[in-house]
Amino acid sequence: MKHSTLLVDAQRSALLMVDLQAGLLPVIEGAESVVAAARKLLGAAGELDIPCVFSEQYPDGLGHTEPKVIEAARHPRVVGKMHFSCVADGCLEGTAIDSANQVVVCGTEAHVCVLQTVLDLIVAGKQVFVVADAVGSRVEANRQLALTRMQQAGAQIVSVEMVIFEWLHVAGTDRFRQVHKAFLR
Template identity: 30%
Template sequence: MNGIETLLKPEDCVMLLVDLQAGLGFGTESISRQVLLNNAVALAKTAVAFGVPVIATTSASKVYSGPLFPQVQAALPDVKAIERRNMNAWEDDTARGAVEATGRRRLLVAGLLTEACVSFPALSAVREGYEVFVVADACGGLTPISHELALRRLEQAGAQLTNWIQVLLEFQRDWTRHGTYEAARAIVVENGGGYGMGLAYAREMIHPG
């Protein structure tokens, strides 16, 4: 793949979070809103834990959509969302410029809505030669079928589909990497459902002889 390792490495990646806002969350029917929020927060925490630059962008925040989800903002205390007018964040000079300024060519994209404000910049970035990974379980669509069809189109265009836990595990790769172990483990315990329960149980209840 153009000399780039297949597995994701934090130092190669930049993350674009698009329109994670309540006004758009209200219309999301492809995934439970609670699950969507959990996944988006986990993805944001993962970026911070592994030093991946995050560009967050919002639209119509003062007139309809509201600010970046407070829980996502809390996970990204040093990130200020870029407000834009275009549906396609790639057509906003500030948002696109922020991605380009990182110099990184592996772009992780997540947000709302899958059919528009996620798909448009992802398709545009693919066309410009970026290797795009859509974190599908941190995206929401208007209906399950429209979400699925948007993901199919993205995949056919050359984007790759992934999910937040795979991103985290791919970044960590080896639980003996102590520099990120505690942060990665904490994210899984708090946001990883049954897998997180298992990690918590292992630490608290299983004592090697």
């Protein structure tokens, strides 16, 4: 049976971690939960050979990606940017995001860099999945407004578990058991 084009497909997707930086996370509401969700997704992506790109907004001022996050990635590619949107900045050119049909997006802040990147990815023709439990803002109301706006623009709002189970697509395999035991308990 053919995999639905509405589901996240491990063969067609890449993971984009937007600005999960050490200098920004202390002011993000629920940052610990966002980091934990991102780490689960990164771990599963690594087991399933799904490429991951990290963006860093003005790293000279906000620092680099939180070590607890980046250490969960198997082969991270890190790109710096000054524009809020990764697409507008051009930092995704030549990365796995550039060549993927589907982009799974996590990060901060939901209403600034995540929102602007997602809207630009949609305009660029990408199918975008925003992982609600792995995005954050300083103020929860801004996070909620951003999720609503991204959904209205055509992004699919999903959870970490939705993405992982869709990447796996089938139970009963060694890969399923390995990912389930490590990241879904």
